[in-house]
Amino acid sequence: MSRICELTNRRKAVGNKVSHSNRKTKRTFCLNLHKVTLYSHILNKKFRLRIAARTLRTIDYKGDLDAFLLNTRTIKLSEKAQKIKRELKKTLAKNAG
Template identity: 45%
Template structure:
């Protein structure tokens, strides 16, 4: 399982650990990934995703999973999140057409 956020694309970064004596050793900076269950209002069901803590805050800030995926670009989303985005868009399109 790769260490990449499924919603924001945040991944592992590399850098140096620098000691007091200015010795440099390579290290990895891992994203803070959490397994969460997010609920889609449009589809009426929940989805388990592996999301960074920053991504979870962004989802809450934008008003939920549906609103976040509507604004998110396809390049940063994982394959699962991209199919979820398409399913939500299709459901909202069908509901909008039925209401009109």
Template identity: 45%
Template sequence: MARRCELTGKGVLMGNTVSHALNRHRRRFLPNLINVTLISETLDRPVKLRVSAAALRTVEHRGGLDAFLLKQDDADLSPLALGIKKEIRAAQAA
């Protein structure tokens, strides 16, 4: 399973650990991923996603999963999130 947020696309970053003597070796900065179940008001069902803690705060700030997905760029979303976004748009149009 990839270490990538399904809503924002935030993933692993690479960098250096620098000691006091300025010795450097490579390390990985992992995103703070959480398995959550978010409820879509439009679809009236729960959705299980693996999102970062920052994305979870943004979802709540924007007013829920539906509002977040409709504002988010398609390039950042996972295939699962894109499918949910498409279902939400279809349900709102009907």
């Protein structure tokens, strides 16, 4: 299983470990991934996702999964998240008119 956030598509980052003598060696910054179940109020569905702690904090800040997906640009989301967002928009359009 790869270490990728299923909502934001973030991957491990690469950088330098800098010693006291200022020598630089390559290192990786891994994501803090968690398996969570998020509920969509609009779709009345649960989604089991493996997301980064940073993404989970953002979802908490925005309010819920629906608000996060609707207020995030589509290009920043993964394919799975884009599919959920399309379902949300379709359901909102159906209920509105």
